[in-house]
Amino acid sequence: MAETTGTGRVKRGMAEMLKGGVIMDVVNAEQAKIAQDAGAVAVMALERVPADIRAQGGVARMSDPDMIEKIKAAVSIPVMAKARIGHFVEAQILQSLGVDYIDESEVLTPADYKNHINKWNFTVPFVCGATNLGEALRRINEGAAMIRSKGEAGTGDVSNAVTHMREIGGEIRRLTSMREDELYVAAKEMQAPFELVKEVAQNGKLPVVLFTAGGIATPADAAMMMHMGADGVFIGSGIFKSGDPARRAAACVKATTFFDDPKIIADASRGLGDAMVGINVADIPVPHRLADRGW
Amino acid sequence: MKVGVLALQGDVREHVLALQECGADPVIVRRSAEIAAIDALILPGGESTTIALLAQVFDVFELIRDRIRDGLPVYGSCAGMILLADRVLDAVDGQRTFGGLDITVRRNAFGRQVDSFESDLSVKGVTPAPLKAVFIRAPWVEQVGQGVEVLASIQGSDGREHPVAVRQGTILATSFHPELTGDHRIHRYFLEQVCRSATRIK
Numbered sequence: 001m002a003e004t005t006g007t008g009r010v011k012r013g014m015a016e017m018l019k020g021g022v023i024m025d026v027v028n029a030e031q032a033k034i035a036q037d038a039g040a041v042a043v044m045a046l047e048r049v050p051a052d053i054r055a056q057g058g059v060a061r062m063s064d065p066d067m068i069e070k071i072k073a074a075v076s077i078p079v080m081a082k083a084r085i086g087h088f089v090e091a092q093i094l095q096s097l098g099v100d101y102i103d104e105s106e107v108l109t110p111a112d113y114k115n116h117i118n119k120w121n122f123t124v125p126f127v128c129g130a131t132n133l134g135e136a137l138r139r140i141n142e143g144a145a146m147i148r149s150k151g152e153a154g155t156g157d158v159s160n161a162v163t164h165m166r167e168i169g170g171e172i173r174r175l176t177s178m179r180e181d182e183l184y185v186a187a188k189e190m191q192a193p194f195e196l197v198k199e200v201a202q203n204g205k206l207p208v209v210l211f212t213a214g215g216i217a218t219p220a221d222a223a224m225m226m227h228m229g230a231d232g233v234f235i236g237s238g239i240f241k242s243g244d245p246a247r248r249a250a251a252c253v254k255a256t257t258f259f260d261d262p263k264i265i266a267d268a269s270r271g272l273g274d275a276m277v278g279i280n281v282a283d284i285p286v287p288h289r290l291a292d293r294g295w
Numbered sequence: 296m297k298v299g300v301l302a303l304q305g306d307v308r309e310h311v312l313a314l315q316e317c318g319a320d321p322v323i324v325r326r327s328a329e330i331a332a333i334d335a336l337i338l339p340g341g342e343s344t345t346i347a348l349l350a351q352v353f354d355v356f357e358l359i360r361d362r363i364r365d366g367l368p369v370y371g372s373c374a375g376m377i378l379l380a381d382r383v384l385d386a387v388d389g390q391r392t393f394g395g396l397d398i399t400v401r402r403n404a405f406g407r408q409v410d411s412f413e414s415d416l417s418v419k420g421v422t423p424a425p426l427k428a429v430f431i432r433a434p435w436v437e438q439v440g441q442g443v444e445v446l447a448s449i450q451g452s453d454g455r456e457h458p459v460a461v462r463q464g465t466i467l468a469t470s471f472h473p474e475l476t477g478d479h480r481i482h483r484y485f486l487e488q489v490c491r492s493a494t495r496i497k
Contacts, residue, residue, distance in 0.1 A: 100408035
């Protein structure tokens with residue numbers, strides 16, 4: 001019987017299974033277990049959470065394979081890992097390690113300032129960041145099977161995630177109200193392939209799952225992003241940079257499922273200890289903003 | 296007949312769409328009152344650990360378990376199959392299932408995401424064969440009890456045939472995701488065969 005791996009349906013379908021869930025950044029096996037026990041649908045294995053990358057500076061790269069394997073061995077939920085933008089060899093390594101999803105991520109230092117990875121060449125699926133619809137569709141055109149709004153990682157400031165989700169949602173709504181002959185110019189203006197623009201205009205949604213990321217630090221943040229149209233939430237520094245990671249992780253999971261029930265979110269928000277301290281995005285000089293990486 | 300799709304986490308939307316295209320009028324259910332009011336239930340694909348945990352946290356676990364035991368027609372795909380299984384291999388410590396289906400299921404049996412695949416599959420009761428089956432970090436059935444009918448099997452990496460679609464009375468489960476393909480014959484089978492036979496028993 002013919003079995004085909006790495007098809008579009010298998011890659012995009014994997015992201016469909018994560019919907020309504022929280023994907024958490026973890027830096028070791030112990031954190032991965034905490035995330036799994038709290039109800040995370042997947043973990044993102046990386047050496048430093050974005051807040052530390054920001055604080056410590058230097059070049060941020062793919063994680064050590066040993067560390068990724070330890071995390072893979074510790075949990076049964078999917079394990080994702082990050083490759084630098086354009087660094088297809090890091091992606092090949094991650095695929096050979098058997099990670100379940102690769103995040104071609106602006107949180108790491110880009111390896112290529114012009115080109116992203118040709119993601120069609122891989123069996124493993126990719127998630128990529130986007131700040132607007134054009135960027136999302138360019139990534140999908142390169143083979144991304146899942147999109148996440150970028151936000152501003154490592155800040156604990158949700159404002160950019162909100163901006164990016166409103167931007168993507170607003171542009172989708174605008175496309176759905178256009179005549180077909182106007183879509184050509186729309187595609188030109190957003191620098192995206194016409195066929196994808198047309199598909200979005202017809203369906204009123206991206207052709208792949210859309211998560212949100214970057215600055216989400218509280219159950220209320222997670223729930224608000226679900227209201228903004230996110231299919232699910234990535235939480236990076238927000239959990240393991242807080243006072244009580246296990247409780248905060250579980251609370252964010254609850255708030256993501258019951259995002260439309262303020263009473264449940266209120267209960268989930270009680271007694272969580274300190275949230276991550278955070279930085280206002282406005283205080284970060286423009287050249288140091290991660291969301292601007294990606295083209 | 297009111298068909299609910301359990302919406303704690305997972306590909307709820309795809310099951311809702313599949314049911315709508317079969318002419319059913321599905322509702323998404325998360326709370327006790329909603330679950331108490333349905334005549335049939337679908338457990339979607341997703342993370343079985345997350346769904347089981349949320350069902351316990353929000354106090355619907357026992358209700359779902361009891362309703363299944365009392366004959367509520369239920370269909371589970373992938374994670375849904377795990378949640379229906381009486382016994383789970385490669386489970387997380389303390390992982391619970393609703394149960395009701397007398398099978399032993401192995402989580403992530405086909406491997407990791409790079410091993411996820413689609414394949415033509417013949418399913419008993421679904422004609423004309425085959426249908427396109429999408430397996431995503433899918434489980435397989437290791438062992439079935441006496442009352443369980445095997446509807447489809449596939450060869451695993453261990454060289455043995457493993458059931459991937461099974462039925463026991465009012466309970467239907469598949470390792471694969473018919474909700475992702477646009478071919479709704481499994482949903483139709485559930486509505487027309489499984490749910491209808493349940494009505495007859497009543």
